[in-house]
Amino acid sequence: MAYTILTACQLVSRFVDRGSMAFLLSTPVTRRKVINAQAAVLVTGLVVLCLFTYLGGYFGVLSFVNNGAFDLGVFTESNSPADISFHWILFFLVLLYIR
Numbered sequence: 557m558a559y560t561i562l563t564a565c566q567l568v569s570r571f572v573d574r575g576s577m578a579f580l581l582s583t584p585v586t587r588r589k590v591i592n593a594q595a596a597v598l599v600t601g602l603v604v605l606c607l608f609t610y611l612g613g614y615f616g617v618l619s620f621v622n623n624g625a626f627d628l629g630v631f632t633e634s635n636s637p638a639d640i641s642f643h644w645i646l647f648f649l650v651l652l653y654i655r
Contacts, residue, residue: 559601559602560598560602561646563601564594564598567594567597571590610632610635613631614628617631
């Protein structure tokens with residue numbers, strides 16, 4: 557949650573703080589394109605974060621639990637939807653707030 561909020565705010569505010577937002581908007585690039593580019597950066601970061609969270613949990617369980625007691629299907633069903641839905645719902649809320 558903190559990653560999504562902080563990254564979304566920094567992606568837009570860094571242009572304003574450096575004074576380059578006025579220059580960027582004086583070019584023939586629309587505001588929507590600027591925000592969509594920043595949203596694409598945020599989406600890429602969220603995908604990587606979800607992937608690393610899932611792989612870290614997977615390899616962490618494999619290192620502490622013997623292979624007979626670990627069911628990959630149950631692990632995926634319990635972790636992936638919660639992780640993905642949490643980050644993506646927050647992403648869309650932040651995206652709606654920025655627009």
